[in-house]
Structure formats: C-alpha cells, structure tokens
Amino acid sequence: MAPASIAVIGAGPAGLAAAERLSAAGLAVQLYDRMPSPARKFLMAGRGGLNLTHSEPRDLFLSRYGDAAPRLEGALRTFQPEDLRRWAADLGEPTFVGSSGRVFPESFKASPLLRAWLARLTTQGVHLHPRHSWNGWTDDGRLSFTTPDGPLDVTADATILALGGASWPRLGSDGGWVARVREVGVSVHDLTAANMGVHLAWSDLFRERFAGTPLKRIALTCGRDSVRGEAVITAEGLEGGVVYALSRTIRAALRHGPTTLRIDLRPDLPLETLHARLTAAPKKLSFANLMRKAAGLSLGAAGLVREAAGADRPGDPMALAQLIKAVPLPLTGAAGITRAISSAGGIAWDEICPDYQLKHKPGVFACGEMLDWDAPTGGYLLQACFSTGRAAAEGVIAYLGA
Ligand SMILES: Cc1cc2nc3c(=O)[nH]c(=O)nc-3n(C[C@H](O)[C@H](O)[C@H](O)COP(=O)(O)OP(=O)(O)OC[C@H]3O[C@@H](n4cnc5c(N)ncnc54)[C@H](O)[C@@H]3O)c2cc1C
Numbered sequence: 163m164a165p166a167s168i169a170v171i172g173a174g175p176a177g178l179a180a181a182e183r184l185s186a187a188g189l190a191v192q193l194y195d196r197m198p199s200p201a202r203k204f205l206m207a208g209r210g211g212l213n214l215t216h217s218e219p220r221d222l223f224l225s226r227y228g229d230a231a232p233r234l235e236g237a238l239r240t241f242q243p244e245d246l247r248r249w250a251a252d253l254g255e256p257t258f259v260g261s262s263g264r265v266f267p268e269s270f271k272a273s274p275l276l277r278a279w280l281a282r283l284t285t286q287g288v289h290l291h292p293r294h295s296w297n298g299w300t301d302d303g304r305l306s307f308t309t310p311d312g313p314l315d316v317t318a319d320a321t322i323l324a325l326g327g328a329s330w331p332r333l334g335s336d337g338g339w340v341a342r343v344r345e346v347g348v349s350v351h352d353l354t355a356a357n358m359g360v361h362l363a364w365s366d367l368f369r370e371r372f373a374g375t376p377l378k379r380i381a382l383t384c385g386r387d388s389v390r391g392e393a394v395i396t397a398e399g400l401e402g403g404v405v406y407a408l409s410r411t412i413r414a415a416l417r418h419g420p421t422t423l424r425i426d427l428r429p430d431l432p433l434e435t436l437h438a439r440l441t442a443a444p445k446k447l448s449f450a451n452l453m454r455k456a457a458g459l460s461l462g463a464a465g466l467v468r469e470a471a472g473a474d475r476p477g478d479p480m481a482l483a484q485l486i487k488a489v490p491l492p493l494t495g496a497a498g499i500t501r502a503i504s505s506a507g508g509i510a511w512d513e514i515c516p517d518y519q520l521k522h523k524p525g526v527f528a529c530g531e532m533l534d535w536d537a538p539t540g541g542y543l544l545q546a547c548f549s550t551g552r553a554a555a556e557g558v559i560a561y562l563g564a
Contacts, residue, residue: 166562167192169305169318171296173200174335175544176530177324178279179551180558184322185286187559192316193288194307195334196295201276202333203326207544208272214250215243215541217259226542228410230535233511234546237518237553243541246548253278264541296325298342320525320558324551327505327531328353337505339532347522349510356536357409357503357543359401360423361495368469373397375462380404381429383488384421387411390429395462398497406503406539409496413506416496423491427463433487440479449475457486504543506536517557518550525561529554 166189170181173195181191193200207213216223224231224238247257247265255267255275267275283290294314297306304315323343326335337353344350364372372395381390382404393402400423405412408423415421428436436457443456453464467482468475470489476482499505509528513520518527529550537543558564 166190166319166564167317168320168322168558168562169194169316170322170324171195171305172324172326172335172530172532173197173290173292174324174326174530174547175201175204176326176532176547176551176554177322178283179548180322180324180527180529180555181283181288182279182286183552183555184558185283185288187555187564189559189562189564191288192291192318193283194291194294194296196293197334198292200280200290200292201272203330203335204276204544205272206330206333208270208276211266211270212272212275213264213266213539213541213544214257215246215265215545217243217263217265223542226537226540227535227546228537230511230533233514234535234550236516237549238546240556241549241552243545246545249548250275253282262540296339296342298345318525320561321527322551322554322558323526323528323532324530324554325532327508328499329355329502329505331500335531343509348513348520351507351510351534353499353505353507354413355409355496355499355502356413356506357406357539358499359396359497359501360399360405360412360491360493361497362399362491363494364395364397364399365469368465369397372462372465375460375465376402377425377427377462377466378460379430380463381426382408383424383426384408384411384415393425395466399494400491401497401501403539409538410506410536412493413496416493421493423493424488425466425491426487427459427466427489428457428486431458433483436486437480437483440483457483459486503539504531504536506534508532508534510534515557517560518554519557519561527554527557527561 168191170177171194181193184191227234257265293310295308300306304317307314325339328337340350375395377393389404389407391403393400393404439456453459520526530547
C-alpha cells in the first residue's frame with residue numbers, strides 16, 4: 163500500500179509544528195505556503211525578541227484565552243509552555259524567563275531557531291513547496307493551488323489547514339481562506355483586529371513632536387480593567403504592551419459607544435505624594451520643568467499632560483496631580499487589522515471536533531490563529547499555535563491509524 167500523503171497548508175508556527183510531529187511519526191508530509199519562504203510572521207515576531215510563551219501558573223495562563231480556554235485546554239496541557247521551552251533548547255536555542263514572566267530565547271531572535279527547525283524538518287523528510295497559494299477544493303475534493311508553474315490539484319489522505327489570521331497580510335496570512343472555507347459550509351466568525359493599537363485625535367503639534375516616543379512605567383485603564391507596562395505614541399494614537407493587553411476590553415467598550423481610556427503616568431506614586439511634590443516645587447519653574455523635576459515625567463509623558471490639558475492647564479497642584487494620575491484619552495477608534503499583532507475570530511469551535519478535525523470535512527484539520535480564539539501578547543499566541551499544531555497532527559495520526 164502507498165504511504166499516506168498529508169498536506170499541511172501554511173508554513174507558520176502552527177503548520178510547522180504539525181509537520182514536525184507528523185514527520186516524526188514517519189508520515190510523508192507535503193508542506194505548502196504561498197510565500198517564497200516560510201514563517202515570515204514568526205520572523206517578524208523575532209524583531210520584538212520572540213516572546214515564545216509565558217511562565218505563569220497554569221490556571222492563570224489558561225485564563226488568558228478567555229471564552230476559548232476550555233476548547234484549547236487539552237492542546238495546551240498536552241504541549242505545555244515547558245514542552246515549548248524544551249523544544250527550543252533541543253534546537254540549540256535555550257530560553258529564559260524575563261522579569262515579567264515572559265519567556266524568550268536567550269538570543270532574542272527567531273531566525274536561528276527557525277533555521278534549526280527547518281533543517282530538522284528537512285531531515286525528517288518534510289517537503290516544502292513555497293509559492294503555492296491554496297484556492298480551496300476542486301469539485302471532486304482535491305486541493306487546488308496556484309503555483310509559479312500554473313494551477314496544481316493535489317490529492318491528500320489528510321489535510322491540515324494552518325493559514326493564520328489576517329493581521330500583517332504582507333507577511334502571507336490575509337484571511338483569504340475564510341471565503342473558501344465558508345464555501346464548503348464551515349462557519350467562520352469574521353476576522354477582526356486583536357492586540358491592536360488605538361486611534362486618538364492628537365493635535366498636529368503633538369503628533370509631529372512625539373510620534374514614536376515611548377511611555378514607560380505607566381498604567382492604562384479601560385473601564386474597570388487596568389494594566390501596567392509600556393506604550394508607544396504613534397501618529398494615529400497609541401500602541402504597545404498595555405494597549406494590546408487591554409485590547410479585548412477596548413473592543414468590547416467601543417462596541418457600546420464612545421470610550422475614553424485613562425493613563426496614569428506615575429502609577430508608582432500615590433496621588434498625595436505627587437500633590438505634595440507639585441506643591442513644594444519652586445513657583446518660578448516652567449511647566450516643562452515642573453513636569454520633569456517635580457512630577458518626574460519623561461518628555462513624552464509631559465507632552466501628553468500638556469496635550470490633554472490644552473489651554474485649560476490646571477494651576478492648582480491637586481488638579482494637576484489628578485490629571486497626571488488619570489490623563490483622559492477619548493478614543494476615535496481602534497487600529498485596523500493590517501497593523502494588529504493578531505486577529506480575533508476564525509473557524510467556529512462548533513465546527514471543530516476535539517481532534518481538531520472539521521466536523522463537516524472529514525480528513526481536514528485546522529490549527530493556529532485561523533481558529534476562533536485570541537489572547538493578549540505575552541507569548542500566549544505562539545504557545546497556542548504550537549500546541550494546536552501538535553494537537554491537529556495527533557488528530558491526523560489517529561485518523562489515519564498511523
Ligand atoms: C509584529 C508581530 C509580532 C508578534 N510577536 C509575537 C510574540 O512575540 N509572541 C507571540 O506569542 N506572538 C507574536 N505574534 C503573533 C504570532 O506571530 C502569530 O500569532 C503566529 O505567527 C500565528 O501562527 P500561525 O501559524 O497560525 O499563522 P501564520 O504565522 O500567520 O502562518 C500562516 C501561513 O499560512 C500561509 N498562507 C496563508 N494563506 C495561504 C494560502 N491561501 N495558501 C498558502 N499559504 C497560505 C502564510 O503565508 C503563512 O506563512 C506577533 C505577530 C506580529 C505581527
């Protein structure tokens with residue numbers, strides 16, 4: 163009997179993790195990707211240090227996936243953060259836990275890890291087909307591709323779809339698969355921006371002067387949720403860790419109407435202490451110096467206070483301290499999906515069997531960001547892609563009785 167042929171479509175972390183597990187089990191894997199080279203988003207993640215996973219306790223870790231946590235739990239328990247760290251170390255890239263509990267490779271890079279990973283896949287017999295763009299299924303159920311040599315239809319004994327979400331489409335994942343999967347009757351929730359920046363109506367002067375400026379050691383609040391960390395002022399508004407961490411809350415708030423965020427620029431300083439410092443400052447200090455010397459604000463943070471106060475800059479130290487502790491930021495909207503770190507939405511969980519097989523498409527499995535889950539930044543995204551990629555591969559192995 164001819165050996166089973168398995169098609170994995172999408173060579174991001176989820177597809178590569180699936181291909182690795184399948185080939186380790188001795189199965190013949192054909193790996194397809196539309197781009198000239200694999201895992202471009204993974205490499206982009208490497209530019210920020212490659213936050214692979216998180217070291218926090220398991221229940222807290224699971225809670226980061228919100229409503230999707232019960233669905234993802236099995237995969238995340240079977241291939242856990244510790245397994246991901248061991249895997250990276252086996253490929254010559256040991257990891258460490260940063261002060262925030264996030265896990266990074268010691269090299270802070272994705273490229274050496276990816277190089278070693280691809281070499282392992284080649285050794286295990288995985289055949290990579292770059293520049294193969296998947297267009298859906300033919301009428302007789304074959305996989306249809308556009309390739310540099312023209313159209314190609316492929317028969318597979320099992321297929322794993324690992325086509326990603328729709329953020330940063332120039333890296334390969336553009337969500338074009340949504341229409342093809344819906345065409346065969348699979349329900350997919352619209353892909354929307356997750357871990358995205360927010361839009362604010364900065365004045366021209368502020369935008370010109372401060373776009374690109376970081377705001378460090380701040381706390382951002384949306385409704386009842388508050389997060390400490392960093393953000394970056396952009397031409398359109400604000401992005402970065404604290405904004406991403408609140409993105410689920412921000413999206414929900416925006417659905418209900420106008421939303422105002424608040425930034426505490428000195429979360430480590432109680433209001434009374436800040437008030438006392440401002441009161442004790444020499445009266446002849448300029449506003450800029452008052453912000454810098456008495457309030458201890460950076461240039462960007464002081465600019466933000468000035469921007470928020472406008473012409474009504476408070477002279478009263480208590481009112482000024484209150485402003486520094488809760489700078490109001492009325493949102494004009496959320497940034498679009500093309501610049502978001504990840505996307506929410508995807509194939510509905512009701513369509514997915516526990517083995518990651520599509521209920522209405524036997525022999526077809528799905529994994530990674532194309533499923534309907536989202537999570538904040540912190541390593542949760544990559545961990546779920548690795549874990550679901552491995553889980554889908556286990557599903558295929560069981561399905562084929564291999
Ligand atoms: C700037 C940035 C930084 C990030 N940093 C981190 C981080 O530090 N930690 C973290 O956990 N997460 C991070 N992420 C998110 C993380 O990279 C993604 O969640 C992850 O890459 C998703 O993996 P995936 O395999 O599901 O999809 P993808 O990585 O998007 O891979 C999908 C693949 O499918 C291919 N494809 C799509 N459509 C087709 C088609 N029709 N035919 C053939 N091939 C197709 C694409 O070319 C792509 O190679 C970051 C994302 C961005 C944009």
